[in-house]
Amino acid sequence: MKKIATGILLFTKNCLLFINGVLVAYVVYIALLILIEGNRDTKRASKEGNIPL
Structure with a gap:
């Protein structure tokens, strides 16, 4: 279960970076x-001859 949560976190982090x-x-x-x-x-x-400022 912890592995999946970490995977999802990494995935969202990468998506946000992208x-x-x-x-x-x-x-x-x-x-x-x-x-x-x-x-x-x-x-x-x-x-x-007319430069707008």
Whole structure:
């Protein structure tokens, strides 16, 4: 019985770690997308001569 409980605990721990990793990766991906898009916008704006602050 104790073995099963430990197994379930390990399984849930691994699942949580996995979900956490996926969430972190997703957040980083979105942050990078925003940064890239923002850079593109500022480059375009600086070419036109009006840089929004």
